[in-house]
Amino acid sequence: MARPMTPDELSALGSALLTTNAALELAVLGGCLLLAWALARTLRGRREDPHSVLFGRRLVDGALFPLLSLGLVLAAQHLLLAVLHLPPAVLRIAVALLLSLALIRVFVRVLRAAFPASAFVRIVERWLSWAVWIGMILWFTGVLPMLMEELEGISWKVGSDRISLRALLEGAFNAVIVLMLALWLSAAIEARLLKGRLTDLSLRKIAANATRALLLFVGLLIALSAAGIDLTALSVFGGAIGVGLGFGLQKLASNYVSGFVVLAERSLRIGDLVKVDNFEGRITDINTRATIIRAANGRESIVPNELLITQRVENASLTETCVMASTVVQVAYGTDVLKLRPKLLAALGSIERMMKDDSHSAAVHLTNFAADGLELTIWYWVPDPLNGQSNLRSEVNLAILAVLDAEGIEIPFPQRVLRRVPPAHKPPSAASQPP
Known part of the structure; x- marks a missing residue:
């Protein structure tokens, strides 16, 4: 679907859906979906990875099935047009639906792989689904190009440049695409590193954190460039960001750097039994800002990484296992x-x-x-x-x-200190009173 449809094309499409060719296209569509399902199942095998972007927990949850279906349907559409000279009707609608489903699946699976424990992903999935489906309907019916032309007319002047609302929306969309790709790549590399051959989990964790930070930084630069922002203008904000880190974000930057220092010097490792600020437990994770310590009774303590550098920490697992x-x-x-x-x-x-x-x-x-x-x-x-x-x-x-x-040995009780209480004061009797 290279361009939106005109009203005449929509009328012709409705008429084509009532012909006998629509049954042939439905059969071809069913074969493409069945072949895509078989290919996705073969590539997946018997493994179940809930954090995988392509496969997911179930086959239909991943992004591979709609992507394979979209590719097969596009190939079938061009084949029918070239061999049988059959203009697509059902397949054209299927392409729009599969493209929308593929966009939703890719975005949602990337967010779940990057933020597996976040409840915000479900809200984003719901709103993203509505936005993609509405946008695809507007594009398919030809309303979206007219809307974009109206947005092009809404503009304002910033300095010597004129910025339109359409350029901002397109730039934001491109930035989201680039950041999603960066998150996808960082999540895949992090999963590979955490399952790698390195025996030290701390080294794998620091490599995964550094890789994600680097990819997100590069993705942010590419996203800003795609949004039409000149990267040379960022040098003006560099000093402001440095001042903000020096004053307002000093603790955050200190905890972030301390997390990499703890992982690099390997004095504290994931799985060690430590005691920090009278809290004793096992280190379950070392994040960029804080370290998670889980006690034997199930309670967890979130310790900022700066405390692990500046305060005394008892590590019972450094030399002895007992x-x-x-x-x-x-x-x-x-x-x-x-x-x-x-x-x-x-x-x-x-x-x-x-x-x-x-x-x-x-x-x-x-x-x-x-x-x-x-x-x-x-x-x-x-x-x-x-x-x-x-x-x-x-x-x-x-x-x-x-x-x-x-x-027969007795555990003595603490001795009680008995205090002599003076007798209550009594008034003198009448006989002892002076005359």
Whole structure:
């Protein structure tokens, strides 16, 4: 469909739909759709990739099926016109419908691949579908060119140049197309990098983030050029952007650069068990602005990347896969600690999850002579801190309590400070009053 149809052509198209040639075109259209479906299914195979632009979760959700159908229908249309000298009627309508469907599928799949967790994509999909279908109907009926001519007449002068509303709309449309292509390419490259042969997930993540940022920057420059904006004029705004980053966007720029520094120096990696600002958990993702830390109880903390650079961070996974923990208990004065220690260690050794090798064995120390009793600190190693520490601490405390109950050792209560309350004031009796 190279040009819109005139009213006479629309009338001729309506008459052609009532002829016997329309049945032949319907059969050809059905064959093209069936062949496109078979080709798309063969190319897809048995894999299901919900983030794929061409395939998607289901075959009809991807962009490959409408694109293949459009190509086959265009080829069939030219073949019928060249061999049978049959002017297209049904196939011409099918081309318009398939072109609209292909545009919608490409835009939506690119947005879902670039922003998989965004709820805004559904809203954009709905409005985009309405815009594409309405625009295709206006173009097919010949109304859209007349509307564009009216928009060409709406213009205003900016400096020495005159800008029309049509030029702005066409430039915005071209910019959206270029940015969509940049997002599509960056999403495909990011998926390839994250599934690559590199064993270090942090290196793959930094390569994916850098690739997306570079492609979006190049796509933005091409989009501005397509919109008719002179790129040399951007040098005027360069100083303003630099000042804005220096003042208003200082924290944002700092977090963005800090994210690349954290990934580059590899002191913190995805999957490490860390403790930041009294929050302990496992790093699940390192984004450009913040790092996601997930605790053992399911809570997640969004930590700005600048804090990982400027504050102290405890990384339990940097050298060891296990961490040391402790619990404290008090026993009464007069308890034979030397005889109690091996019994406590034997009870701790019976716990299945406890580490029992010589380099990570448990220990019992007399750490303080408290006011209420002798304070014992039991140190032990957690072999799998990612599975949580509170459940192992509970098992350790239950084992200690069982040993103390079996030995008849009492855990002293804190002594209460009793204050002597003076008796209530009573008025002197009549006998003791002076005469």
